[in-house]
Amino acid sequence: MRNLMSLVGLVGLVGVSFSLPTMSAQKNEVDARHLNKMGIEVLSTEPGEIDGYVRAITNQGMFYVSEDGNRLISGNVFDITGSEPENLSEAAMARVRLKMLKGFQDDMIVYPAENEKYQVTIFTDTTCGYCQRLHQNIASYHAEGITIKYLAFPRGGMSSKGGRQLQTVWCSDDKKAAIGAFKDEENYSGSSSCSNPVAEHYQLGKSFGVTGTPAIILPDGRMVPGALPASRLVAEIRKGESK
Incomplete structure (x- = not known):
């Protein structure tokens, strides 16, 4: 584990400070006051x-923070001792995603495959062209045994057109009808003023490192961007099964 050392995206000195109740062992301790100044909240x-x-793991993705809180590294760490580089950062983040997704199962809009082999969770935006294309091709994913589970991720923020539409979707009694109408760019009348989980979905996505949509969480917790065709998505899923 310590033999790797390919780092991407070094960020310079930053100041950090706040106490983290989840930290117990000395190896986990960090002074985070400067992170707070940057609007970064440490979740674990x-x-x-x-x-x-x-x-x-923060509200803006995963970072490496020095124990004295003076330096922050943004990027991935690879083990390069094997036959192929292994992304240790993504492997760690994959485990975190699976754990955190458990608390959102009841919030998802689910399109189950009749002969289900796999489940994927997709952060989606009704105003995203690639999300619209993926939704229009759900039958092709079902044909491969892939169940599609949606969470909301308004790319432009909660007050954007997508943010308002997604809140209307999750406020609707028929969420599938609402999300289908918006993704087909049809009119749909409904209220966005209800107790809905869209803001929580949005924050979850940001903590996962989502920056665009669709963002697909595979069964092993890895995240892949874009509207992958069904055959390519199956290939990505099987990569995780072969490890």
């Missing part, structure tokens, strides 16, 4: 792959 921490740095 654990020992990372770089000596002297903690792996921090």
Whole structure:
């Protein structure tokens, strides 16, 4: 684990400070006051792959933070000792995603495959062209045994057109009819003023590192971007099964 050392996206000195109740062992301790100044909230921490740095899951994705809180690294760490580079950061994040998704199962809009082999969770936006294309081709995913489960991710924020539409979807008694109408760019009358989980979905996506839609969470927790055709999505899923 310590033999890797390909780092991407070094970010310079930052200041950090706030106490993290989830930290227990000394290896997990970090002073986070400067992260707070940057609007970064730490959700959980654990020992990372770089000596002297903690792996921090935040409201803006995963970072490596020095134990003294003075430096932050944004990017992936690879183990390059094997036949192929192994992305240790993504493997760690995949485990976190699966754990965090458990609390959102009841919020999802689910399109089950009749002969289900796989389930994928997709962060979607009604105003996203690629999301619209994926939705229009749900039958092709079902033919491959893939169940589609939607969470909301308004790319432009909660007050954007997509944010308002997604809130209307999750406020609707018939969520499938609502999301289908919006993705087909048809009119749909409904209210967006109800107790809905769209803001929570949005924050969850940001903590996962979602920056665009569709963002697909595979059964093993890896995340792949874009509207992958059904055959390519199956191939990606099987990559995880072969490890």
